[in-house]
Amino acid sequence: MARSATTPKVELRGVRKQFGRKVVLDGIDLTLDAGQSLVVIGGSGTGKSVMIKCVLGILRPDSGRIFVDGQEVTHLHGRAREAVLKKFGMLFQGSALFDSLPVWENVAFGLIQGHGVPRRKARDIAIEKLAKVGLGPDVAMLSPAELSGGMQKRVGLARAIAADPQIIFFDEPTTGLDPIMADVINGLIVSTVKDLGVSTLSITHDMASARKISSRIAMLYKGKIIWDGPTADIDNSGNPYVDQFIHGRAEGPIKMEVRR
Amino acid sequence: MNILRAIGHVVLVFFRATGSLAVFAADAVSACVRPPIYWLLIVRQMMRIGYFSLPVVGLTAFFTGGVLALQIFIGSSRYGAETFVPQIVVLGITRELGPVIAGLMVAGRVAAAIAAEIGTMRVTEQIDALTTLSTNPVKYLVVPRLLAAVISMPILVAIADSIGVLGGYVVATESLNFNGTVYLRNTANFVTNQDVTSGLIKAAVFGFIIALMGCYHGFNSRGGAQGVGTATTNAVVSASILILAANYILTSVIFPH
Numbered sequence: 001m002a003r004s005a006t007t008p009k010v011e012l013r014g015v016r017k018q019f020g021r022k023v024v025l026d027g028i029d030l031t032l033d034a035g036q037s038l039v040v041i042g043g044s045g046t047g048k049s050v051m052i053k054c055v056l057g058i059l060r061p062d063s064g065r066i067f068v069d070g071q072e073v074t075h076l077h078g079r080a081r082e083a084v085l086k087k088f089g090m091l092f093q094g095s096a097l098f099d100s101l102p103v104w105e106n107v108a109f110g111l112i113q114g115h116g117v118p119r120r121k122a123r124d125i126a127i128e129k130l131a132k133v134g135l136g137p138d139v140a141m142l143s144p145a146e147l148s149g150g151m152q153k154r155v156g157l158a159r160a161i162a163a164d165p166q167i168i169f170f171d172e173p174t175t176g177l178d179p180i181m182a183d184v185i186n187g188l189i190v191s192t193v194k195d196l197g198v199s200t201l202s203i204t205h206d207m208a209s210a211r212k213i214s215s216r217i218a219m220l221y222k223g224k225i226i227w228d229g230p231t232a233d234i235d236n237s238g239n240p241y242v243d244q245f246i247h248g249r250a251e252g253p254i255k256m257e258v259r260r
Numbered sequence: 261m262n263i264l265r266a267i268g269h270v271v272l273v274f275f276r277a278t279g280s281l282a283v284f285a286a287d288a289v290s291a292c293v294r295p296p297i298y299w300l301l302i303v304r305q306m307m308r309i310g311y312f313s314l315p316v317v318g319l320t321a322f323f324t325g326g327v328l329a330l331q332i333f334i335g336s337s338r339y340g341a342e343t344f345v346p347q348i349v350v351l352g353i354t355r356e357l358g359p360v361i362a363g364l365m366v367a368g369r370v371a372a373a374i375a376a377e378i379g380t381m382r383v384t385e386q387i388d389a390l391t392t393l394s395t396n397p398v399k400y401l402v403v404p405r406l407l408a409a410v411i412s413m414p415i416l417v418a419i420a421d422s423i424g425v426l427g428g429y430v431v432a433t434e435s436l437n438f439n440g441t442v443y444l445r446n447t448a449n450f451v452t453n454q455d456v457t458s459g460l461i462k463a464a465v466f467g468f469i470i471a472l473m474g475c476y477h478g479f480n481s482r483g484g485a486q487g488v489g490t491a492t493t494n495a496v497v498s499a500s501i502l503i504l505a506a507n508y509i510l511t512s513v514i515f516p517h
Contacts, residue, residue, distance in 0.1 A: 058388050082394040090392040096385040114394030159393075 007070040008033050009167050009199040010055060015064035016223075017050055024050045026223030027064065032167070032201050037193055039202045039210040039231075041245060042220035043254065048203035049093075051220070052169050055201075056088065057081050068167075086114060089160035089168040089198075093175055095152040097144035103130070103155050104140035110163040129158040132195075133188055150181035154188065161192055168193070170202035174209040186212045207246050219245065221254065284476050288402045301404035302411075309370050309405070309471070310412025314419065316369060317362045321420035324357050325349060325427025333436050345438065346446040349428035354455045355515075358421040360507055363466035366413065367499040371474040374405055375495035378478025379488035387479070402479075405471045413467030414460040421459065458514045465510060466503050473499035 010032040017025040024047040032038050042048050053059040055066055057076065066074045073084050097106050105112075107129055108122035117125070127137045133154040144152060153173065160168055173189060174182035186209050193200055193213075204210050210217060211231060218228040219242050227239045234246060244252030332348045378401055381387050390397045425447060432438035473495045481491035 053388070056388075056392055058391055082396075085392055085394045088392060090389070092385045092389055094384055096389040098381075098386055098389070109395070110393035113400070163393075 006034055008067070009036075009069060010201065011067040012051070012055070013065045013067075015051070015054055015061045015066060017047070017054060017059065017061050023223055025054070025061070028220075028223070028225055030218060030225055030228070032199055034199055035197060037200045037202070037213060037215045038218060039204060039214035039216070040218050040220050040225075041205060041207070041210055042203070043205060043245070046220050047223055048220055049171060052090075052171060052201070052203060056085065056090065056169070082114065086163065087166045089163065089165035091153070091156045091160045091168070091170045091173055093172040095144075095149075095156035097152055097155055097159070099144050101144075102140065103135075103142050103144060103147070106144060106155060107140075107158045107162050109159065115163055126158070126162060129162050130155070132161070132192065133158045134184075150177055150185070153177065153181075153185050157185070157188060157192065161196060164196070166198055168198050168200045170200060170204075170213075172204055172206075173202060173213075174204065174206045179208075182206070182209060183212075189213045207248075280480075281472075281476055284479070285472055287398055288406055288472065288475070291396065291398045291403050292407060294399075296399065298400060298404055301400070302407050305404045305408035306412050308373070309366070309408050309467075310416055313362075313366050313369055313412075313416060317365050317416055317420050318423050320361050320365055321353075321358060321424040322427040322430075324361050325353055325424035325429075326431040328352055328357065328424075329428035329431040329436065333432070342436075343446075345432055345436070346428070346443045347450040349432075350425055350447045350451045351455060353424035353428070354421050354451060354459045356459075356507070356511070358424055359417050359459045359462040359466060360503065361424075362413070362417050362420045362463065363470070363503045363507075364500055366409075366416065366466075367470050367473075367503060368496055370409065371470045371495040371499040372492045374471060374474025375478040375481070375492045376488055378475055379481035379491040382479060382481050383484055383487060397479075402471075402475045405475055406468065409467035409471035410464050411467075413463040413470075417459055417463035418456075421456065454514075458510075461514070462507060462510050465506055469502045469506060470499050473502065 008031040012028050012030045015025050015028045016023070028051060030040070040048055040051070050059060054061045055068075057073065061074065064074070065072055068084055068087065071084070073081070076084060098109065101109070104123050104126040107126035108117075108119070111117040111122040111125060112119055123140075127140055130137070130140060135151070135154055135158070139147070139151070139155075144155065147155065170189065173185055177185060189200070189202075190213055200213070202210075202213060211234070214231045216229065217231050217234050218225050219239075220226070221241055227237055227242045229237065234242065237243065240253050244254050328349050329345055332345050333342055336342050336344055336348075378387075381401070387397045387401070390400055429440070429443055429447075432443055433440045477491040477495040477498070481487045
């Protein structure tokens with residue numbers, strides 16, 4: 001595979017992480033190029049979330065190196081880490097909205113705390129971002145607990161894009177939603193990505209979602225990337241693991257592990 | 261072999277827990293003195309930790325003072341020394357029972373609430389979300405609770421001391437036939453600055469223990485609703501035990517014999 005001349009937005013080189021004796025990431029090599037929408041697929045418990053958390057610095061890899069815009073971030077902490085994190089937006093699996101704060105303050109949180117934007121101005125930006133994900137200003141004053149799962153996902157998306165990040169991570173963006181709402185969220189992801197011109201890295205096991213929001217797909221299995229290619233090639237990957245996964249077959253080379 | 265292995269396992273678990281708690285505490289304390297400090301959150305936590313604990317702490321202090329007066333009266337009457345009731349009540353309340361009773365009540369109320377809240381934030385990834393929004397979770401969640409508890413507890417205990425003495429006074433004058441004026445004069449003449457301040461110092465330490473245990477167990481909770489439940493229980497139990505242990509150590513340091 002030819003390496004592009006530009007610096008990748010995110011690059012992982014030989015990242016390893018284990019918990020106790022369980023090796024979760026076994027030397028991952030992965031690059032996310034500028035403007036690309038990469039989806040990492042893989043079964044539950046294959047370390048997709050751990051990989052994302054290593055990039056964000058929530059978990060520390062045991063070995064290997066991670067670069068963001070060419071800068072090594074593997075061992076950054078404190079202020080330097082916070083500065084790198086300002087380039088990122090993240091949509092969590094369960095939305096992870098702060099239930100003690102109203103919707104608008106959730107969206108504006110990064111602006112107020114991380115970027116020092118005055119509250120009133122941050123609130124206007126929050127309402128504008130909520131409009132982008134199809135929520136009216138009346139939602140802004142509600143508490144997150146009053147919203148349905150799909151609405152919470154939208155607020156989470158608004159929060160992820162609030163501070164105009166360059167890179168957005170989506171952790172299982174459609175999990176727990178009905179198929180229609182899942183498609184709405186997929187559509188929102190596609191349109192916001194196009195609007196903002198950001199690079200995205202998503203992890204999912206929902207193939208419909210993966211096909212819709214990605215330009216490239218990589219498959220994670222047993223802590224390694226076993227296939228990586230354009231979304232259009234996923235049906236002709238020639239890889240029995242990928243075939244089994246995208247068709248959701250119980251029989252095949254992938255055996256279900258009961259224990260994580 | 262199995263006995264050795266079991267002992268070794270217990271020892272390892274103990275030292276691992278102590279070590280991670282020490283690291284957490286050092287991290288939290290150092291975050292207290294580095295900006296940004298969230299003043300609004302500190303005030304809000306003082307309301308939750310201090311102000312809303314007033315009813316339960318006041319009630320327990322009142323009855324503790326009352327029962328103390330009663331027992332001292334019964335005990336000292338065996339030696340004909342009933343007149344010492346006000347002195348011993350005020351000594352017991354300000355030095356020991358005020359801070360310890362308030363500490364245990366607040367541990368039950370506040371350490372549990374903190375552990376449940378932060379534990380839920382942990383398992384729903386809200387703490388990770390804070391990190392991704394360039395906010396240090398220790399500064400945003402732990403520091404306000406720690407500072408609020410350390411500031412609120414001495415104030416709470418000062419109030420509990422007064423109410424405890426009042427409880428003793430009510431029992432002594434209403435059912436033990438003490439003269440009210442004499443009772444109060446004996447109390448005021450006997451109590452020293454050191455009696456009260458030692459109790460307030462203890463209160464600040466207990467406040468630190470309560471908030472630290474709530475935050476530590478909340479931060480380290482794992483695995484959904486059950487994990488949060490375990491964290492809550494552990495927070496209350498460990499805070500209560502540490503309060504009683506710290507109380508003994510503080511007493512022996514402040515009042516060397």
